[in-house]
Amino acid sequence: QVQLQESGPGLVKPSETLSLTCTVSGGSMTGYYWSWIRQPPGKGLEWIAYIYSSGKTNYNASLKSRVTISVDTSKNQFSLKLTSVTAADTAVYYCAKLEGGRTSRFDPWGQGTLVTVSS
């Protein structure tokens, strides 16, 4: 059974770059889609980006200029970079497996990691 685990700094300074990694265990990443989703405090879920194992990507238009998603199937990991962060980027960040391209079934999810943007 596939399991996902997010890792990365819990505190990032304003204007800096947020970097997170998701480690996938219990299965291969090849042939599947992988995604990042976030939830700001007191708000709803927001899809950020997804990547196919080959490296094909798709980004939320509202974040596209600041986001990069990448994959390293040899390490069974995929990563998120969000540049020029502000307090509005404070959120719990989740990684998840996406059933396919042009779909919205995320399963399973990681436990999530809280990233706070503050000086």
Add this chain to the structure above:
Amino acid sequence: QSALTQPPSVSGTPGQRVTISCSGSTSNIGSNTVNWYQHLPGTAPKVLIYSNNQWPSGVPDRFSGSKSGTSASLAISGLQSEDEGDYYCVTWDDSLDGPVFGGGTKLTVL
């Protein structure tokens, strides 16, 4: 503001049936399948219903989903205290070219 509209909150007493609506448009719900997620405090979101009305393994049939036109709904029957949490609809949006979540509905079991 989300492309999908859900009521901010619903409530019910144990044993009751409640429904949560999700309203969209022709570019999202009207042309794609809807999934529902349950997000309980301190846990990762979990798929409750997929492809409008299908149950993943392990989800009780107290939960049911439906879709008509540009709207979808989640029904929970035999309400239990452990159902208390947040519920989200999500679908693909052809105009935005990505998945979109509803704003979420907080279910309170009185």
